Amino acid sequence: MAKMAVVALGGNALLRGNQKGTIEEQEQNTYETMKNLLFLIKDGYNLVISHGNGPQVGNILMRNDAGETEYGIPQMPLDICVADSQGGIGYMLQKGLRNVMNEQGIDREIISLITMVEVSEEDEAFKNPTKRVGKTYYDKSETDRLVKEKGWIFKEEVKEGKKGWRRVVPSPKPLDILNKRIVKELAESGVIVIASGGGGIPVAKKNAKLVPIEAVIDKDSASSLLARQIGADEFYILTDVPYVYLNYAEPNQKILEILDKADAEKYLNEGKFGEGNMSPKIRAAIEFVEYGGKKSVITESTKLEDKRYGTKITLNY
Amino acid sequence: MAKMAVVALGGNALLRGNQKGTIEEQEQNTYETMKNLLFLIKDGYNLVISHGNGPQVGNILMRNDAGETEYGIPQMPLDICVADSQGGIGYMLQKGLRNVMNEQGIDREIISLITMVEVSEEDEAFKNPTKRVGKTYYDKSETDRLVKEKGWIFKEEVKEGKKGWRRVVPSPKPLDILNKRIVKELAESGVIVIASGGGGIPVAKKNAKLVPIEAVIDKDSASSLLARQIGADEFYILTDVPYVYLNYAEPNQKILEILDKADAEKYLNEGKFGEGNMSPKIRAAIEFVEYGGKKSVITESTKLEDKRYGTKITLNY
Numbered sequence: 001m002a003k004m005a006v007v008a009l010g011g012n013a014l015l016r017g018n019q020k021g022t023i024e025e026q027e028q029n030t031y032e033t034m035k036n037l038l039f040l041i042k043d044g045y046n047l048v049i050s051h052g053n054g055p056q057v058g059n060i061l062m063r064n065d066a067g068e069t070e071y072g073i074p075q076m077p078l079d080i081c082v083a084d085s086q087g088g089i090g091y092m093l094q095k096g097l098r099n100v101m102n103e104q105g106i107d108r109e110i111i112s113l114i115t116m117v118e119v120s121e122e123d124e125a126f127k128n129p130t131k132r133v134g135k136t137y138y139d140k141s142e143t144d145r146l147v148k149e150k151g152w153i154f155k156e157e158v159k160e161g162k163k164g165w166r167r168v169v170p171s172p173k174p175l176d177i178l179n180k181r182i183v184k185e186l187a188e189s190g191v192i193v194i195a196s197g198g199g200g201i202p203v204a205k206k207n208a209k210l211v212p213i214e215a216v217i218d219k220d221s222a223s224s225l226l227a228r229q230i231g232a233d234e235f236y237i238l239t240d241v242p243y244v245y246l247n248y249a250e251p252n253q254k255i256l257e258i259l260d261k262a263d264a265e266k267y268l269n270e271g272k273f274g275e276g277n278m279s280p281k282i283r284a285a286i287e288f289v290e291y292g293g294k295k296s297v298i299t300e301s302t303k304l305e306d307k308r309y310g311t312k313i314t315l316n317y
Numbered sequence: 318m319a320k321m322a323v324v325a326l327g328g329n330a331l332l333r334g335n336q337k338g339t340i341e342e343q344e345q346n347t348y349e350t351m352k353n354l355l356f357l358i359k360d361g362y363n364l365v366i367s368h369g370n371g372p373q374v375g376n377i378l379m380r381n382d383a384g385e386t387e388y389g390i391p392q393m394p395l396d397i398c399v400a401d402s403q404g405g406i407g408y409m410l411q412k413g414l415r416n417v418m419n420e421q422g423i424d425r426e427i428i429s430l431i432t433m434v435e436v437s438e439e440d441e442a443f444k445n446p447t448k449r450v451g452k453t454y455y456d457k458s459e460t461d462r463l464v465k466e467k468g469w470i471f472k473e474e475v476k477e478g479k480k481g482w483r484r485v486v487p488s489p490k491p492l493d494i495l496n497k498r499i500v501k502e503l504a505e506s507g508v509i510v511i512a513s514g515g516g517g518i519p520v521a522k523k524n525a526k527l528v529p530i531e532a533v534i535d536k537d538s539a540s541s542l543l544a545r546q547i548g549a550d551e552f553y554i555l556t557d558v559p560y561v562y563l564n565y566a567e568p569n570q571k572i573l574e575i576l577d578k579a580d581a582e583k584y585l586n587e588g589k590f591g592e593g594n595m596s597p598k599i600r601a602a603i604e605f606v607e608y609g610g611k612k613s614v615i616t617e618s619t620k621l622e623d624k625r626y627g628t629k630i631t632l633n634y
Contacts, residue, residue: 020391021390021391022391023391023393023394023397059384059390060380060401062384062388062390063377063380063381063383063384063390064380065387066380066383066384066386066387066388067376067379067380067383067384069383069387070382070383070386070387071379071383071452073338073376073379073380074337074338074339074340076340076405077340079408080340080405080408080409081405083404083405083407083408083409084377084401084402084404084405085401085404086404086408086431087400087401087402087403087404087405087407087431088393088397088398088400088401088404090400090404090431091396091397091400091403091431091433091518092397092400094431094433095433095520095527095529098527099526099527102525102526102527103525103526109496109498109499111430111431111496111499112430112431113428113429113430113431114403114404114407114408114411114428114429114430114431116408116411116412135388179426179428181426182426182428182503182508186499191499201408203412208419208420209416209419209420210412210415210416210419212412
């Protein structure tokens with residue numbers, strides 16, 4: 001059977017930090033990112049694509065806030081906002097990849113799924129919500145109202161001399177990708193499947209009932225779980241650097257071309273990677289190879305095809 | 318093989334006219350609507366569900382407007398807003414139906430797809446956009462700006478003494494449901510598929526390139542096309558009345574229990590049905606039986622199981 005790859009696209013695959021977020025920018029970025037995936041398709045891989053949603057769901061949350069203030073439209077909870085973002089992004093990726101393949105005369109079907117991901121309400125993350133969502137900043141009166149009305153949790157922060165409250169939500173561990181069986185079957189039949197966007201829509205089981213959870217699942221962690229659950233051979237995490245580095249952006253920065261589990265865990269414990277950024281990617285990459293995957297790669301999408309780039313994460317060096 | 322049904326849910330399946338649109342209301346409506354579909358599942362039907370998105374995409378458009386005004390977040394075009402709504406609604410339906418089935422110990426997979434639908438830019442509808450979208454009303458200066466900046470089209474309207482401009486978009490005929498092959502395969506294998514929400518995301522082919530189209534496809538028309546393209550046996554259009562009536566809400570109102578193509582076309586020509594409401598449903602129902610479907614039914618979801626209700630639309634009486 002053809003080899004199966006799961007590719008997790010970073011937020012910057014669609015929207016870059018220095019951009020405003022217009023549709024033209026997002027369409028162009030999407031098109032370029034999809035072009036970088038072409039070689040996997042030409043190489044005959046079965047392919048599953050997951051993606052981040054940071055900037056998009058951020059904007060959706062802000063629009064929900066503004067829509068309530070300006071027009072009195074009830075705000076939707078976080079799970080609906082994540083689901084909305086899977087819709088918009090899943091569509092953009094699907095259309096972008098379709099167009100890139102059409103240019104090359106490649107006829108493979110692409111499908112985008114709305115994906116729920118199960119988490120546990122007993123997860124330790126619920127004791128200490130850390131993931132910032134929504135606008136910067138809420139003022140005291142808004143914060144008090146939202147704590148009372150919606151039970152939201154806020155943390156006081158100071159940034160560049162400005163003080164305010166930010167909403168935080170937990171980031172629990174993904175336990176099960178719902179619809180994994182269908183993702184696997186479709187991908188094995190040659191369909192390119194876009195799934196588990198934004199880490200998936202978090203739900204928990206309460207007496208056999210699925211309930212929505214106000215949380216954000218790390219997208220690399222969810223993508224790694226998906227890759228394991230469908231028995232993928234290779235797992236690619238695309239970000240904005242061509243390699244993982246030790247001491248990134250320090251004078252003693254060092255490229256890591258290959259990283260095995262033992263070294264990765266040592267460096268993680270020593271705090272050699274950025275906690276909010278590279279560490280979760282490395283953990284996701286390790287988990288994949290630990291549970292049967294052949295190879296994880298962390299790189300940027302423009303370097304994906306050129307095998308000289310990228311940090312390969314393996315079980316044993 | 319098991320019989321296949323396509324059920325098109327009306328907007329009120331999720332949100333009723335007299336409701337504010339809170340998540341609690343939408344979750345409750347969804348749950349109740351899904352309970353009404355249970356008997357089809359118990360009867361062993363293969364099932365595809367499509368849905369409207371009027372109130373939801375209306376709110377998404379308003380939030381986009383407010384987000385730009387309040388926070389300067391670029392507005393997304395209509396295709397992205399429709400895609401977002403497929404995400405949120407597809408998730409709600411999937412979770413709602415999962416929970417209804419769990420209560421009954423039924424183990425069938427459910428999946429929600431982001432669906433693009435092809436239209437033609439040569440469609441007559443582009444000459445006379447009629448479908449109202451976005452807020453009521455824009456004022457003159459906004460209208461002038463949006464015409465200039467985005468090329469939007471507005472019509473001046475008066476309602477209850479209030480005058481203003483409403484944005485209008487074309488409503489072209491759906492030509493092809495992308496991913497229809499996968500919908501058919503999944504449904505035939507017993508998976509319950511949620512697809513073609515809100516009439517689908519309108520795209521057109523321009524030299525083999527898919528381009529987004531600022532339009533809204535009638536959801537009953539798209540659902541009818543989907544039902545035909547996947548070879549469904551039965552097509553159900555759920556709305557807020559138990560029957561189709563002649564002269565609805567007039568003193569001479571008459572229930573139609575069975576309606577064949579010839580009579581339906583005669584009544585349509587005579588203007589016996591509401592143009593913005595029942596007429597497109599009847600056209601969609603006729604098209605289905607005309608191109609090979611066995612039976613179309615128009616009724617409300619609470620009456621779906623009780624075969625005494627509903628208007629059956631057939632080719633010949």
